[in-house]
Amino acid sequence: xxxxxxxxxxxxxxxxxxxxxxxxxxxxxxxxxxxxxxxxxxxxxxxxxxxxxxxxxxxxxxxxxxxxxxxxxxxxxxxxxxxxxxxxxxxxxxxxxxxxxxxxxxxxxxxxxxxxxxxxxxxxxxxxxxxxxxxxxxxxxxxxxxxxxxxxxxxxxxxxxxxxxxxxxxxxxxxxxxxxxxxxxxxxxxxxxxxxxxxxxxxxxxxxxxxxxxxxxxxxxxxxxxxxxxxxxxxxxxxxxxxxxxxxxxxxxxxxxxxxxxxxx
Amino acid sequence: xxxxxxxxxxxxxxxxxxxxxxxxxxxxxxxxxxxxxxxxxxxxxxxxxxxxxxxxxxxxxxxxxxxxxxxxxxxxxxxxxxxxxxxxxxxxxxxxxxxxxxxxxxxxxxxxxxxxxxxxxxxxxxxxxxxxxxxxxxxxxxxxxxxxxxxxxxxxxxxxxxxxxxxxxxxxxxxxxxxxxxxxxxxxxxxxxxxxxxxxxxxxxxxxxxxxxxxxxxxxxxxxxxxxxxxxxxxxxxxxxxxxxxxxxxxxxxxxxxxxxxxxxxxxxxxxxxxxxxxxxxxxxxxxxxxxxxxxxxxxxxxxxxxxxxxxxxxxxxxxxxxxxxxxxxxxxxxxxxxxxxxxxxxxxxxxx
Numbered sequence: 001x002x003x004x005x006x007x008x009x010x011x012x013x014x015x016x017x018x019x020x021x022x023x024x025x026x027x028x029x030x031x032x033x034x035x036x037x038x039x040x041x042x043x044x045x046x047x048x049x050x051x052x053x054x055x056x057x058x059x060x061x062x063x064x065x066x067x068x069x070x071x072x073x074x075x076x077x078x079x080x081x082x083x084x085x086x087x088x089x090x091x092x093x094x095x096x097x098x099x100x101x102x103x104x105x106x107x108x109x110x111x112x113x114x115x116x117x118x119x120x121x122x123x124x125x126x127x128x129x130x131x132x133x134x135x136x137x138x139x140x141x142x143x144x145x146x147x148x149x150x151x152x153x154x155x156x157x158x159x160x161x162x163x164x165x166x167x168x169x170x171x172x173x174x175x176x177x178x179x180x181x182x183x184x185x186x187x188x189x190x191x192x193x194x195x196x197x198x199x200x201x202x203x204x205x206x207x208x209x210x211x212x213x214x215x216x217x218x219x220x221x222x223x224x225x226x227x228x229x230x231x232x233x234x235x236x237x238x239x240x241x242x243x244x245x246x247x248x249x250x251x252x253x254x255x256x257x258x259x260x261x262x263x264x265x
Numbered sequence: 266x267x268x269x270x271x272x273x274x275x276x277x278x279x280x281x282x283x284x285x286x287x288x289x290x291x292x293x294x295x296x297x298x299x300x301x302x303x304x305x306x307x308x309x310x311x312x313x314x315x316x317x318x319x320x321x322x323x324x325x326x327x328x329x330x331x332x333x334x335x336x337x338x339x340x341x342x343x344x345x346x347x348x349x350x351x352x353x354x355x356x357x358x359x360x361x362x363x364x365x366x367x368x369x370x371x372x373x374x375x376x377x378x379x380x381x382x383x384x385x386x387x388x389x390x391x392x393x394x395x396x397x398x399x400x401x402x403x404x405x406x407x408x409x410x411x412x413x414x415x416x417x418x419x420x421x422x423x424x425x426x427x428x429x430x431x432x433x434x435x436x437x438x439x440x441x442x443x444x445x446x447x448x449x450x451x452x453x454x455x456x457x458x459x460x461x462x463x464x465x466x467x468x469x470x471x472x473x474x475x476x477x478x479x480x481x482x483x484x485x486x487x488x489x490x491x492x493x494x495x496x497x498x499x500x501x502x503x504x505x506x507x508x509x510x511x512x513x514x515x516x517x518x519x520x521x522x523x524x525x526x527x528x529x530x531x532x533x534x535x536x537x538x539x540x541x542x543x544x545x546x547x548x549x550x551x552x553x554x555x556x557x558x559x560x561x562x563x564x565x566x567x568x569x570x571x572x573x574x575x576x577x578x579x580x581x582x583x584x585x586x587x588x589x590x591x592x593x594x595x596x597x598x599x600x601x602x603x604x605x606x607x608x609x610x611x612x613x614x615x616x617x618x
Contacts, residue, residue, distance in 0.1 A: 168314050169347035171334040173361040173412045183360075187351045 031245070038242050046239035051224065056247055058136065059220040063205035066140035067197055070148055075193060078152045079185060082159035096153070099146050108213030111145055115214065138214040143204035151193075151200040158192025159185060194259040202252060266290050266447055267311070267339075267416045272320035274310055279303045281310075281471045284320070288416065288449055288464075293442045295458040296451040298468030299494070304451035305344065308418045311449070312341040324415055335364075340414030344421045346401045348393035354380075354404050355389040361412035375411065383407035383437065399430030403437065410441065417441070419450040423457055432531075432617050435460060439618070459483070459500055459537050460618035467491045484583070492570070498585035499540040501525070505615060507533045515557060515610050523581050526557035527613040536617040544612035545586035547576055548605045549596055557610040560584070564602050567593065578606050 046052055081093065099107060115132040116122050125132050132138045162185055170180040186193065208222035216223060221244045229237035267288040274281050281303040288294045298304050309315040311322055313334040322330045329337055348357050358379055362372045380386040383403045393401060402422060409417065423434050438461055442448050450461065458465050459479060466476045467490075475487045483500060486492035503520030505527065518525045518538050527538055551559055562580030569575075574593050576586045584606050598604065 163347075165343060165345075165347050166349060168334065169341075169343060170349070170360070172312055172314075172337075172339070172341050173408065174335050174364040175360070176335060176364070179364060184349060188349075 034238055035242055038239050043239050043242060047243055051219070052221075052240055052243065055219050055221045055224045056244060058139070058218055059205055059222070059244070060247070060251070062136050062139045062220065063143050063201050063207075066144040066147070066204050067151070067201040069140065070144045071151060071197060071200075074148055074151050075155050075186070076181075078155035078196075079159050079181065081152070081156045083164070096149050098149075100149050104146055104207065104209030105213060107146055108142060108210035111142055111210060112213055115141060132214075134215045134217055136215075136218060139211050139218070139220060142210040142214040143207050144200075146207050146210050147200040147203035150203055151196040154196025154199060155189065155193045158189030158196070161192070162188040191259070198252070198255050198259065201255075202248070205248060266325055267449070268323040269307075269311060270321045270323070272307065272310055272317045272322065274303070274306055274315060274317045276303075276306055276315070279306050279471070281307050284468075284471075284473055286466050286473060286476055288447050290447055291442070291445045293438075293448045293450065293461055293463045295462035295465045296449065296468055296473075297455060297458045297465055297494070298451070298453060300453050302468045303471050304453075304468060305420050308341060308420050308449070308451060312339050312418060313337050314341075338413075338415045339418060340409040340412050340416070341418045342402075342405050342409050342420065342422055344425065346393060346405060348396075348401060348405060348408070350393055352393075353389065354385060354391050354393065354396070357393065357404060358385075358389075358408045358411055360408060364412075379407040379411055382440075383410075384433070397430070399426050399434065402426060402430075402434060406437065406441070410446075416447045416449065419448060421452055422450065424452060424454055435616075435618065455494075455497055456539065456614070456616050459497070459539065460616040467494060469494070497539045498542045498575070499545065500537050501582065502535070502537050502618075504535055505529070505531060505533045518613070518615065521582065523560070525613060526610040527615050528610040529613075529615040531615055531617060534617060536615055539614045539616070540584075540608050540612055542575060542585040542587040545584060545606055545608045547578065547586050547588060547592070547596065547598065548607065551605050552607075554607065555609060556607040558613070559605055559607040561603060561605050564598060564600050564604060567598060567600060578604060580606060 081089070086092075102110075112133065113119065114121050115138055117126055117131070117133065122132055125137075130137060132141065166188070167180050167184055170184045171177070175183070206222065208226065211220055212223055212226070219227070221240065225237050225241050225244070228240060269287070270285050272281060272284045279301065284307060286294065286296075296304055296307070306315060310317045313329075313332060317330065320330070321328055324338065329339075348354075349360070352360070355376055358376045359372050362375055367375070376389070377386070380389055383406060385400070385404050385407055388396065388400055388404065393404070396404065402425075406422070419438070422438065423431050426434055435457070438448070438450070442461075450457070452458065462479055464476065465479055465482045466473045467482060467486075468474065469488075469490045475482060475491045477485075482491065483497060492498070501518075501520040501523075503518055506517040506519060508514075508516060514528055514530055515526050516529055516533075518527045520538075525538060546556070551561070560580035562578040562584070564576060565579045565583065566577040567574060568577070569590075570587060573587050574590050576588060576593070576598060578584050578586065586606060592598075596604075
């Protein structure tokens, strides 16, 4: 007797694989064509431009700062959502998801209402010499508004997966609730929290609509790409987009690797 | 010291009703009950993890019913490991010490001491996930003892361990108790109650059926339930002797003036032997059988026991035999009659203690 015959492949799997291939191509093809349509000298030339460099730097630091600043409130909030029951919790959970579902230009308009110089918050900020509209503070607010649900949801799922017996054991050993949160809950949910931070940061960095309305200037890269496209056309917008995507990918991969290393340590 | 008064709590299918007991400094209180009678719920309530529906808990005279978990000074060792998986064994044991804001040098010294006492010195750098059941249980105990609780609550600390790890754990618990630590230990295993407890409470249907010393509970069970549940009427504290002949497993167990044969491979030392009353037979004369334990004595009591009849014979100490009513008739047993009791060495269960 020869070797036993292979089990026949289900035709359905082949159909699914083919469909998957179409989706993958749909994502990869435009990106690949964009990269391939840029020559190296063109890219080098664009990378030297101060406007481009400034905008990329601005986008990176504002998105990171927005993530870190809002995380201080978002992570404890996520813990509360995971651990406590309170009236209207369903409503609160739904509210958190609103920024994901509304058009981002609309989000920008809504934010402008509370941040503009005529608003209460805008006037208060104005008194200490801070302008929320057309400033990096406004950019951060716009970025955070559209990206914070990702952090809250991811961190909440992380906290939910921490057995509450461990927290009770820590309390039983004499730890204060704050100590339990910092030494037991957060470290055990770290994986989800970090993943949420990365998601929030990436989403904030790629935000265009809301930022455009709150702060056209100083110009973040997504706005710069839009402006170059409008004023000079595809050929001038493309190298900026390529450089920005490359920088984002480098950071994204680096952070992912860092997070992975931390887990296995 | 710890005083539990009329605690009631319903939690899904589990319900405890009107539970009251007291534990004094240095006492080892064993709560004995079948699984599902709410023993763990009771411990969780005392530790403050669950709020009781009714009743009060006092520690050193202070009402702690509404006290925060972290302020209670009650140490709970959970049934399943609650060691922190992201910390080493060292950091786990150091955790309550850090909560007390001790200096690093003091923490280091104390962890080393505890690790030594709990046979965990070699484990300090390990992660909890890599520990065996017994190791994990010892580290959990060390960690809770490090928090210096006024009262230590143990939820089935031995039952989940493999048979080989049990004697060491029992010895450890005895040592902790000998240092004056008050302990409440819940279990479904009467051998733990006999070998560890100074006092026992038997739980039946969510309430305490009887509380008393080990002797009171086992020798004078108040109800049919307690008698059945504790299962063992005959137990004796004494010394297990060394092997006379290495190839033999039958060992002598000496207790106040009597010497029993027991089949065991446990090391010699002090401990308890237990014999189920079902395993004891009664005869009017000594007969040649395989039973290694034969004693002559006087019947002091004959009590109907639900199923069968319990005959108590004084052989220098009281031994209970559960036999049928027919046998009582055929053998013409009555109080004051001289009879022979016998049981096999293999019916003798030995527990170190």
